[in-house]
Amino acid sequence: MTATDHSIELIKAAAQAAADKLAHDIIAYDVSDVLSITDAFLVASAPNDRQVKGIVDGIEEALLKELGTKPVRREGERDGRWVLLDYIDIVVHVQHSEERVFYALERLWKDCPEIELPADAVATRGKGEEHAKLYAAEADGDLS
Template sequence: MTATDRSIELTRAAAQAAADKLAHDIIAYDVSDVLSITDVFLVASAPNDRQVKAIVDAIEETLLKELDVKPVRREGERDGRWVLLDYIDIVVHVQHSEERVFYALERLWKDCPEIALPDDAVATRGKGKEHAAATAAADEDGSLS
């Protein structure tokens, strides 16, 4: 099974909204073959709590306006370090850069196929240089294993 067209449409719109609010390291995985609860995990980062919240708000607003969909669940907003938006077809994780490095969701889903994202969203990959450097350092010392 692969992600549905609707899931991919939601994913691309959410990724673009995140990129528009300067999220970095945006990546989407088709997890439909390994999970029955959703088709796609979208992960994005921000360097501070305020920006995490702004990205989450932009994703919600965009998906409501453009695709008429609301999340069925929203978790983690109070702390602003890791907010999860559950749209059933996709689950969006917006994480503070430090949480992104610590939890390393990419390592869990690295065997799943990546979903192509809009060029603007892909252009933000690697802009979180602190994320990349910290991930590499943690990988070297084995703390992400």
Template sequence: MVHETLEGILTADESLPVTATDRSIELVTAAAQAAADRLAHDIIAYDVSDVLSITDAFVLASAPNDRQVRSIVDEIEERLNKQLGAKPVRREGDREARWILLDYVDIVVHVQHSEERVFYALERLWKDCPELPLPEDALRTRGKGEEHAQLTGKDAEGELS
């Protein structure tokens, strides 16, 4: 849930002011919903506008296999283009589909294979940045990576447990 104050928008937990632009927040919301619709795991978004000059926000999502990573990325790209007229200026990582990055200038979307998500732990790097509010469908994806690992008998790194 987004809260507005005289100073602007606050994060979901009302702890830090969000300085990302309205356009960036609109893109984040659409990207997060598209990822959730394609069953992404652990969707989260950070307002990095105060610490980076190159973008306002990062969206992180993951999936347990390369095919699903591609599907999520394709859905995000299609949805942002159709709904908001936004096209990425750069798309990287298609070859292996272990970590695909979509750069929209205002936001950067990272869709990672679950193993890469654990290994690189981007959340650790950006934990001091405000977390952006997301649609309910996206919030419900939290913990799905761990849940999937338990169902398949694999640990977070994809190794058999």
């Protein structure tokens, strides 16, 4: 079993919306062979709570406008550290960078096939690490 064309379309639109809102390290997995409740997961992250919320809002807006779909469930918004959008066919995880490292969802789904994403989304890979290094340098007072 593989993710449906509709699920792939949702994932790609969500990934592009996340990239447009400057999400980091966007990746998607086809989990249809291992889970019966959804076809695919999209994971993205941001360095602060406000940006997490902005990415989530951007994804919701894009999927509603482009594909006429709304999430059936939205969890974690109040804290802004890890927001889950459940569209039944796909589940979107937008995490604060610290939660992303701690929970390491990629390790859980590494054996699942990656879904090809738009170039803008692929270009975000490694941005979280770059941001973390810059933040550490700022905290140390070393901006050379």
